[in-house]
Amino acid sequence: MTRYVALLRAVNVGGTGKLPMAELRTMCESVGLTNVRTYIASGNVVFDSKLAEASVKSRLERRLEEYADKPVGVAVRTSEELAQVLTANPFKSAAPNRTVAIFLDTAPPADALTHASGQREEEMALGTREIYVHYNNGMADTKLKIPAAKTGTARNMNTVARLVDMANE
DSSP: OEEEEEEESSSSBTTBSOOOHHHHHHHHHHTTOEEEEEEGGGTEEEEEESSOHHHHHHHHHHHHHHHHSSOOOEEEEEHHHHHHHHHTOTTTTSOGGGEEEEEOSSOOOTTGGGGOBSOSSOEEEEOSSEEEEEOTTOSTTOOOBOGGGTTOEEEEHHHHHHHHHHHHO
16 A cells, blocks of 8 residues: 555635535545545645556546546655655755745656746756745745646645655654
């Protein structure tokens, strides 16, 4: 049995993609996931499964699309992989609420950061299947666009740390 964390893209953010977390837990259980727990209303789920990551991802995305009538992206990590994201954060001395990991399905292209536009005070770094961004002045007024992150989903380091804790419980 593997402990996983699933991160849904564009759920309960900015008034779009409303999905009650109780409904999300039920959906996860309906595709065979066990010990399902959610964290805050932005699509964070910790669970156990005997399935491989790709199977978990495809089952969840299929079930979410049935619910939402549109594709809902899901990034999946094992509990160990998520802990490594936290450990590998290159901006550990920065405010955790201003530092995010943008979770991708595959490794970011080596030139991903050179294609970013609108960068001001933001700092960026590549991870294994993540792009880290420290928003020095906060995210509210950023103009930063990272084309390689378009289909990813971001979580700040406070959320990543809490999900790691939940996955280790």
